[in-house]
Structure formats: C-alpha cells, structure tokens
Amino acid sequence: MTTVLDINADMGEGFGPWLIGEGVDDDIMALISSANIATGFHAGDPSTMTHSLREARKHGVAVGAHPGFRDLVGFGRRHINASPEELVNDVLYQLGALRELARREGQTLHHLKLHGALFMHAARDEAFATQLCEALVASGTDLPIYCLVDSVLDRVARQAGLRSVHEFYADRDYDDNGSIVFVRQVARRDPDQVAAKVLLAVTEGVVESINGKRVAVSCDSVCLHSDSPGALDMLKTIRRRLGEAGIAVRTV
Template sequence: MQAVDFNSDMGEGFGPWTIGDGVDAELMAYISSANIATGFHAGDPGTMRRTVERAKQLGVAIGAHPGFRDLVGFGRRHINAPAQELVDDMLYQLGALREIARAQGVSLQHIKPHGALYMHLARDEEAARLLVQNLQVVEPTLLLYCMPNSVIWQVAKELGHPVVREFYADREYDLSGSIVFTRKVRALDPATVAARVLRACQTGLVRTVEGEDLVIEFDSICLHSDTPGALELVEATREALDQAGIAVRNAACVIGQARSSHPRNTHG
C-alpha cells in the first residue's frame, strides 16, 4: 500500500460540552479526512462551522457524519425506524453541513454514517439501498464510507456509487469481518495500535478476537477522536505510516490513485 486515507470523527461536542479528550484541533493536524457531526448524535451549527474552518486551514477533506436522533446516547443506541425516516434524517443532516461548508468556500468529500446507524446500514438492505439511491440524486460523486463487504458496500457497488472501505484502528474484529463494538472503549497502547495499522497496510491482515488472522482490504484508516488517549494514538499511527513510506492522502486522492492503477477496479 503506497497511500492511505486517515479519517477521524470531529466536532462531536454540543454547545459548551466536549466529548473524549477535547483534542479535535490537535488531532486534525495528523489526519487527511474529517467526519463532522451534524447535530443529531452530537454537534451544533457553531461547532460545525468552527470544525469546517479548522479543516480548511489544514487542508483536511471534510464529510458529513450523520447519526441516529440520539443526543443522550451519542448515537450508539439502535433506533427502530422506517428506512424512509432514516434516509430523510440523513439527507437533512447532510444538507446542514453542506451549506455551512459552502459558506466557507468548501465542498464535501464524503458522507459517513455514525455509530449504530453505520452498523444498521451495514446489514439493512432496504435502508442502504434507499440512501444510495438518494445520494445518486443529490450528490452522485459524494464518497460513501463503509465497511468492506457489508450490505451497503454491496449495494453501492451494484449501483455504481463511489465508496471508501474502512479499517478501524481502535476497534477489534471477529472472523466474520465485523467490528466488535463496546460501549466503553478502554485506553489503548499507542505502539500496539500503530503496529496493528502498519501490519494491515503492509500485509492486508488483522488479528481477530479469536486469535486468527483475517484478510482485510481498505482505503482509509479510522481512529475515533473519543477513544481515550486519541491524540497519542493518532500521533503514533501517523509516525509509523510516515516512517514506512506510506503516504497519508485524503480519500478522493486514494480512490483516484486506485482507479488509475487498476482501470477495471469497481470497488469505488
């Protein structure tokens, strides 16, 4: 792997409240793409604007990070709602960030659903298909972040919508290729996380919770800003990538490079 995107969730406070270590501004110096909370699980208009401004200053690509309407649960509780309602909510959130970004002279690179909504779309074909169909009407070139081989990845591939496949630096995997989510993430060792990411980039393998290796293909590394010690984790991971000669580029550049290298590649 010669280049990879490095993304993190940003702007996930609300008014005067912050989430995690409150180090968004520092974190953004190490990443290439920022997923900005759009008000339903976290975020508010002022926070969205300030996050867009910071990303613009640093040349970091931005995307909408819509979630379930769940401020109290930080969007990590599943909500049973009809597919149309979920897609309406996501389009509403996408439009909010798009206009705030447009006022700053910035365009959106991508959309990445948050938390429980991300996992819902990874398995619910009706909601996934409806979202992709709507994106193709309102933003046909907007990159869609998703798990490789998930339902929404398969739907996007079928409909020809561009996707970005993710690898989670600070989450465990099981042998099915699914992320093992936990409500309270423990502190992680920066060197261990960096080594795990580097191994995935260089060999395409990740060690699962079952103790076996899983083959994984991805275009972007995700490290959550609310993971304890996130800044140290991001710094260590970025240093490991730089030392290994793996360039950190935004997702649009990585996907463009993959397409030019593999003209028949249809993964997005």
Template structure:
C-alpha cells in the same frame, strides 16, 4: 500488497455547546488526518461547532464529510432507534444539508458521508436502508464518497449501484472472523504502539487479528481512529509516525467507484 498511500479519518466536532465528547482535541487532531467526519447535530454537534470544525478542516487542508447519526444526543448515537429506512434516510439528508451549507459558506467542497455509530452498523447489515441511502446520495450528488466497511451490505449494494465508496479499517476497534468490527459503546485506553503496529500490518500485509483468535485478510482505503477513544491524539500521532517511517503517505482518498 503494501499500500503506499492511505486516507486517515477521524470523527470531529463531537461536542454540544460547552461540552466535548472524549479527550480528543479537534485542533490537535485535524492537522494529522486527511479526512474529517463532522458531527451534524443529531448524535453530537451544533451549528457553532459545525461552523468552527469546517473552518479547522479548511485551514488544515482536510477533506470534509458529514457524520450523520441517530437522533440520540443522550446516547451519543450508539443506541438503536426503531424507524423506517425512509425516515432514517430523511434524517441523514437533513443533517447532510446542514453541513453542506456551512461548507458552502466557507467555500469548502463536501468530500464524503459517513454514518455514525449504531446507524453505520445498522446500514452495514440492512439492505433496504443501504439501498435507499445510496440511491438518495446518487440523486443528491453522485460524486459524494460513502465510507463503509468492505464486509458490509452497504459495500455490496454500492458495488451493485456503482456508488463511489471508501472502505474503512478501524485502528481502535476489534474485528471478528467475518471482517466486521465488534461494535461497542465504550472503549478503554489503548496502547498507541500496538494500535500503530496493527495499522501498519494491515497496510503492509493486508492482515488483521480477530477476537476469535485467528487472522483474516483485510483491504481498505482509509484508516479510522475515533476522536472519542481515550488517548485519541496519541493514537493518531503514533499511527501517522509509523506510516511515515514505512514510506506510506497519508492523503485524502481518490475517487473510486465500486463495481461488480
């Protein structure tokens, strides 16, 4: 079934001091998306960047979300770190609290939480981590949306516990036959027209090609384009234009509770 509205999210605030990750420019990308995943200091980001990114999101009317990652500035949060689920959830709470205070400072509501990189992929397959994370979020703020893949343990546990979730489609990542993205630490330059066509097909037909050479059904609420993907701005522009040309509105996600 064709979608008539979809969220468009991107990772933002991914720098540290004077350095920026990738060639995506937050000031240019922010007005084109509907949800911003703001780096919270462990894989990227610092207090000044976090404050500025929250202000940019407010000015653009974009939903604000925390993007907590592994404590891994050197590896940009894309290396697995051996820790207990409780320690990892404590790190997430720490990062969420930091961004929440900047959101409060600028009178912005927190919309969502989306783990970053290797932490996102770990939660996608680790039931103990997903269960503890979801239970903690429900205690802190049961209205916070949790971004995850539909083909993940995180989504299954969310359905069990009634956690509000947003299922993601990754425009700039490959899929395997299971419906999971193929995790990579480096992405090359992508063709904006091909990425836009991939997103449009997913929105209209509910299908995506896989690295295994076949097509699978896919369902989602939000499209993600990483700001650190080479040419990210062009990918976002092309995708948004394709959606507009097919009368698919870009809008922040509605409140959805996944249930069994």
C-alpha cells in the same frame, strides 16, 4: 505495498459547551487527511460544525458529513427502530445542514460516513441501504461512502454507481469474521500496539482477531475515533510508524 493512505477521524462531536472525549479535536485535525464532521443528531451544532470546517480548511483536510441516529443522549450508539424512509430523510437533512455551512466557508464535501449504530444498521439492512443510495443519487449527490468492505451498504453503493471507501478501524477490535466488535465504552489502548495493527493491515491486508486468528481486511482508509481515550497519542504513533515505513498520509 500501499504507499499512500487516508486517515479519517470523527470530529466536532460535542454539543454547545460540552465536549466528547479529551477535547483534542484541533490537535487531531493537523494529523489526519479526512474529517467526518458530526451533523447535529448524535452530536454537533451549527457553531461546532463551522469550527470544525474552518480547522479542516486550515490544515488542508477533506471534510465529510457524519450523520447519525437522532440520539443525542445515547451519542448515536443506540439502535432506533424507524422506517427506512424516515432514516433516509434524517440523513439527507443532516447532509444538507453541513453542506450549506461548508458552502459559506468556500468548501465542498468530500464524502459521507454514517455514525455509530446507524453505520452498523446500514451495513446489514438492505432496505435502508438501498433507499439511502437511491436518495443520494436522486439528489445529485455523488459523494464517496465510507463503509465496511463486503457490507450491504458497500454492495448497494457500488450498484448505484457510488464509490465506496473501505475503512479499517485502528481503535476497535475485530472478530473471526472480520467484523468490528461494537462496544459503547472503549478502553484505553497502547499506542504502539495500535500502530503495529495498522501497519499489519496496510502492508499485509490482515488483522488479528480477538481470538488470535489472522483475518483478511480491506483498507482504503484508517479510522481513529477522536473520542477514544488517548486518541491523540495513538494518532501520533500511527503517523510516526507510517512515516518510517514510507507511507504518506493523503485523502483518497
């Protein structure tokens, strides 16, 4: 049985004075081990990014870049038709922005995780995933990539010599094929049910699909989205149930 588990959350997803979700990022930061910091295209700005970096450092949380489509209005959850080269340039631009802010704070980046629709695009688009990994290697970036198990990005990253970290989504549903059911509006969930779902994935390697089928999953890291309704309560319950099961929370 797994005795150590990474918990990651998407952080800093506001813009200037505007907040996404319930404004509980600082509370969430104290309960996770890895933070995916929005890098400006779907959310985030230099000052918000800096605040997130400093909060992560205060709590000993590893930080990663969270680039998305250039889509502030749609929060990066709308697909944008663009060439692989354009999308790779956008990712590198965002990665560089966070990396320089982190350097000023005396921090180094721990991982890369794409956001929203760009994450799903990389999971299935061979050309983009391949060019992204080639560009990361060429730029000297060897950051682990958080991704879906057996996705195109998972396979291409490993072929390029990059480490892939398989995510399990605590606050998202799965279909009978083990894929995420992607939605733009997320409903509030019962914290105890979410925690039980996480424990099942961690201890038995399965998740119950929306049709009641038990589907195999891989779980190096559990993701809980900070903008999900009731995110803080869900995270507190997950941490409590993991502790009761003797599972420590630590970055991978």
